[in-house]
Amino acid sequence: MVEIRIHGRGGQGSVTLAELLAEAAYYSGLMSQAFPNFGVERRGAPVTAYVRLDKKFIRLRSQVYEPDYIIVQDASLIGGVDPVKSGKAGIRQGELFNGVNVFAGAKKGTVILINTKKPASDFKAPAGVRIKTIYATGLALEVIGRPIVNTILLGAFAGLIGTIKMEAVEKVITERFSGEIAQKNIAAAKKGYTAISNN
Amino acid sequence: MNKNMSAKGGSAAGGKKILEGSRAIAETVNNCGVAVVSAYPITPQTHIVEELAKIKADGQGNFEYVRAESEFAAISIVLGAAATGVRTYTATSAQGLLLMTEVLFNVAGMRLPVVMTDANRAISAPINIWNDQQDAMTMRDSGWLMVYGETVQETCDLHILAYKIAEATLIPAMVNLDGFVLTHVVEPVEIEDAKKIKIFLSAWKPTEILDVKKPLTLGAFVTPAHYMEIRKELHDDIVAAKKLMTKEMVNFKKIFGRKLSLCEYGGAKDAGTVIVAMGSVLGTIREAVETHCNASLRNAGILKITSLRPFPDEEIIKLIGSKKNIIVIDKSISLGTEGILATEIRRVLYGKSKARITSVIMGLGGRDITMEMIGKAVEESKKTKEQVIFIGK
Numbered sequence: 001m002v003e004i005r006i007h008g009r010g011g012q013g014s015v016t017l018a019e020l021l022a023e024a025a026y027y028s029g030l031m032s033q034a035f036p037n038f039g040v041e042r043r044g045a046p047v048t049a050y051v052r053l054d055k056k057f058i059r060l061r062s063q064v065y066e067p068d069y070i071i072v073q074d075a076s077l078i079g080g081v082d083p084v085k086s087g088k089a090g091i092r093q094g095e096l097f098n099g100v101n102v103f104a105g106a107k108k109g110t111v112i113l114i115n116t117k118k119p120a121s122d123f124k125a126p127a128g129v130r131i132k133t134i135y136a137t138g139l140a141l142e143v144i145g146r147p148i149v150n151t152i153l154l155g156a157f158a159g160l161i162g163t164i165k166m167e168a169v170e171k172v173i174t175e176r177f178s179g180e181i182a183q184k185n186i187a188a189a190k191k192g193y194t195a196i197s198n199n
Numbered sequence: 200m201n202k203n204m205s206a207k208g209g210s211a212a213g214g215k216k217i218l219e220g221s222r223a224i225a226e227t228v229n230n231c232g233v234a235v236v237s238a239y240p241i242t243p244q245t246h247i248v249e250e251l252a253k254i255k256a257d258g259q260g261n262f263e264y265v266r267a268e269s270e271f272a273a274i275s276i277v278l279g280a281a282a283t284g285v286r287t288y289t290a291t292s293a294q295g296l297l298l299m300t301e302v303l304f305n306v307a308g309m310r311l312p313v314v315m316t317d318a319n320r321a322i323s324a325p326i327n328i329w330n331d332q333q334d335a336m337t338m339r340d341s342g343w344l345m346v347y348g349e350t351v352q353e354t355c356d357l358h359i360l361a362y363k364i365a366e367a368t369l370i371p372a373m374v375n376l377d378g379f380v381l382t383h384v385v386e387p388v389e390i391e392d393a394k395k396i397k398i399f400l401s402a403w404k405p406t407e408i409l410d411v412k413k414p415l416t417l418g419a420f421v422t423p424a425h426y427m428e429i430r431k432e433l434h435d436d437i438v439a440a441k442k443l444m445t446k447e448m449v450n451f452k453k454i455f456g457r458k459l460s461l462c463e464y465g466g467a468k469d470a471g472t473v474i475v476a477m478g479s480v481l482g483t484i485r486e487a488v489e490t491h492c493n494a495s496l497r498n499a500g501i502l503k504i505t506s507l508r509p510f511p512d513e514e515i516i517k518l519i520g521s522k523k524n525i526i527v528i529d530k531s532i533s534l535g536t537e538g539i540l541a542t543e544i545r546r547v548l549y550g551k552s553k554a555r556i557t558s559v560i561m562g563l564g565g566r567d568i569t570m571e572m573i574g575k576a577v578e579e580s581k582k583t584k585e586q587v588i589f590i591g592k
Contacts, residue, residue: 018385019219019385022217022385022386023217023385026217026387027217031387032217032385032386032387033384033385033386034384034385034386035379035380035383035384035385036379036383057350057386057387058386058482059350059481059482059483059485059486060482060483060486060570061377061380061479061480061482061483061568062483062567062568062569062570063567063569065569
């Protein structure tokens, strides 16, 4: 089983990305499961979503604690403190806002895909963890004209994992969007796919 | 929602799809040929009724969608609609279900075959929007049939079955699924189309309905001379529904190819320890037992309970009556005693089994249940002298 955790901020569509990934994986011949980390969503606050991929139907319903892949939609989430582990738990807004450890549970072999301008070497990854970076925001502005990074990252992740086919990615985008929006998002996914393949 | 964005999944046609649980339920309910839908949105039920509203707005639904000002109104509206002899549907969660309480008893007492989904959620206070099963368990004695889905597929299937049984027995049916865990998951599911469902679920032919041309009163005043008999009749009919459910589950398999059961045993046949549970946590339990993530899970059995009302007493005795150690996992509690399913299991096995039965409370208010915690629950239950334990991490 492959387990994926997605980190973003409310409004960035982390849950949508998880769903698109699961759908594309299913259309690529895998079984899949996507679900949000059921939080009290609000714009800008950290949001987590999960995806599982397997050859057989996925029965496990717990959250993902040791992901094989981590997708970070917003690099500004990195470096925040975990409010519980740091002993600073509270409802002061700033702490909750930053209280996310995107590397939590990363293990030997975990691949982390980060949306950032910076090169992978700028990030301090735990031992055995591989970091890949892609400037999805920039690519989205270029292709879609708006900083919506979902489909860039969807294509990039398909390129990264290999088992999700680009035809399936196009299919899920066409199912969810229509007309020009769908076309722009397909172009975005292709852009992400190419960018990660050349990375 | 953006005009260029369609809801998760697309059309209301049948077939194998990958869908959000809520959308899958909405499509299935629509394909069951409901005439009146009335609901009030509440997390985590909201997506189900939003998707039904969307199906209606997209011209794919043949039902009246009556907007309600509260859950009390929503259940009252479907009560009234069902009393005129049409197929009805509503859905709710938590506080919404509690607000319906008075009418739930009326629907059952008036013998109206309403089908309702409860997206199971914790009860306030403190306010909590996440999943546990306290809401529905609190309605256990309302006279409704109550079933629990393990997956999105099974929950959809149970809706089709619910209409069949409710209309045949004139007892309302509540289909439960774990809020968020199943309402918000996107997973593969087969959506049965209206044509196929019609083979299983023929039109409801009511005998006594509200009709201006042939006036009658439903749920009228009853004196001590008759009230007890009417209550006993409902009790007897709920018990008898078990036989019909078993029969219709066989028919269901013939038509749709998927198995349903009142309860089902899995895992090691010669197990000394059996874990009993309802709903989506069973998936995690199966995974934990099969992967032996904890030594105490070696050779463990699993008893899945799908039907809480009617409760499959004889089947349970047959399946686990000889087991030594029984662990009942509840996502609810009768405060001051123990888990509600645990009490049911104790009642059934009283005098029939020498098993040590431990009530384990888990997952309250959305606390995640991991495979490791299932192992710990079994371990702790063997050590403890308590009748009820809480496993939270």
